[in-house]
Amino acid sequence: MIAALDTTLLGEVSGFIAERLGLHFPEERWSDLARGLEAAGRELGFEYPDACKRWLTARDLTTRQIETLASHLTVGETYFLRDPASFEVLAREILPPLVARRVESGRTLRLWSAGCSTGEEAYSLAITCARTLPDLEAWNASVLATDINPKALAKAEAGVYSQWSFRGAPGWLRERFLAPTPEGKLEIAPTLKNLVHFGYLNLAEDVYPSLHNHTNAMDVIFCRNVLMYFTPDHQRRVVTALHRCLMDGGYLVVSPAEAGNSLFPMFAMEDIGGVILYRKTSRPTCVVPWPSIVSPEPSALAPEPAFFATSTPLGLPREPAFVAAAAPAATVAPVESATPIIAPPGDSPLELARTYANQGKLAAALVACRDAVAADRTNPAAHFLCATICEELGRPEEAVAALGKVLYLDQDFVLAHHGLGGLYKRLGKHEKSKRHLAIALELLAHRSRDEIVPESDGMTCGRLQESVRAMTGA
Ligand SMILES: C[S@@+](CC[C@H](N)C(=O)[O-])C[C@H]1O[C@@H](n2cnc3c(N)ncnc32)[C@H](O)[C@@H]1O
Secondary structure (H helix, E strand, O other): OOOOOOHHHHHHHHHHHHHHHOEOOOHHHHHHHHHHHHHHHHHHOOOOOHHHHHHHHHOOOOHHHHHHHHHHHOOOOOOOOOOHHHHHHHHHHHHHHHHHHHOOOOOEEEEEEEOOOOOHHHHHHHHHHHHHOOOHHHOEEEEEEEEOOHHHHHHHHHOEEOHHHHOOOOHHHHHHHEEEOOOOOEEEOHHHHOOEEEEEOOOOOOOOOOOOOOOOOEEEEEOOOOHHHEOHHHHHHHHHHHHHHEEEEEEEEOOOOOOOOOOOOOOEEEEEOOEEEEEOOOOOOOOOOOOOOOOOOHHHHOOOOHHHHOOOOOOHHHHHHHHHHHOOHHHOOOOOOOOOOOOOOOOOHHHHHHHHHHOOOHHHHHHHHHHHHHHOOOOHHHHHHHHHHHHHOOOHHHHHHHHHHHHHHOOOOHHHHHHHHHHHHHOOOHHHHHHHHHHHHHHHHOOOOOOEOOOOOOOEHHHHHHHHHHHHOO
């Protein structure tokens, strides 16, 4: 197979793949690369090897071609509660103190499955939150789930799985969180689906943390079985960016095979019952040479029986009550006070609002943002930031209203159309969603690919265009 695509071409293509997707194909893996290229070429209708060669050397790949390549060059293998010890540690050691801190200060929980594939990991995070929090409906809890593969994301969003996705999963998971479909599959309960928000994000190229794609102020990030496919350079870049996405005290969880000291020097490493965690801390990090590990406090190892012993707080029959309670903000406490708010003195209300939002102080951010709006009602950027904060607070209707004001002031504000496309999709208003995404694409068609989208934290028009296309399936 390597002979069909000559080694010079494979060398060039592996460089290109590393640049665009972060994926590492050293010479010893060129047979995998050739196999993936052949499959991608076939799916895209290029005759192998000649048309495929021409396609690869042209380099001007469309988004669809990049995505098709990604889907054939990456492994999407995943299942529910994969590596159960990580979820146990999340339930017993990470969430309880976090919840105790947040109960008086915002009742917000933000988790992220980065490289979520078909969604099993993201739903496992949601399930763990639901089982840990008896009053989940009183919280603004969310799981962001992102991947580069739109087909995997579409399956994830549908939330329908074969029995194979539950291999090794305990019986309570099926009983409490899944409903059988007539085709003999299992569907995720709507209550859980509402907690998880899927999005397209290329970890190698996209901008994060960013308010715009909701990758800021994370409490817990699971990025498992993803880094292992990246080049060493991309591994470092991704880990550094993920560190910036976390709140102080937040955790990064990777797979056991990816854990090691050299890649995570900016984190404090913790070993809880054999599970290695990376914690962001403002204290100087103690870098312990691998395989030595930081011993947990004895109390941290004490078993917390609630996770496996109690009945679930969230079952299918409670769904209407949960949906009704989850949307409005009334349940979210107005002030976050557990950690001090760090804001440079002399900032304008808008800058202050951005600083607070980036620190996850959403209630304070909204107050500052409304001050900014009161000071200048004609500033679309202030309304846009209000919309972003409302969305993060789990108040989609208010976010839609704020985006309406942005477009009243500036009908070409492309991120407002993009935002409305996403919000209407989540609210089940598909026609409106399509309309706004189509307008976003139309506006982007008149801009250069390298131009930075205003209010986007540095995203290029080309990338936004790819993201909108992925949302529309175009
Ligand atoms: C093996 S799956 C991991 C799924 C899940 N995290 C788990 O551990 O079960 C790897 C996923 O990483 C995704 N991926 C690979 N390169 C990526 C990139 N540059 N940006 C985002 N996701 C990427 C793949 O599409 C695939 O879905």
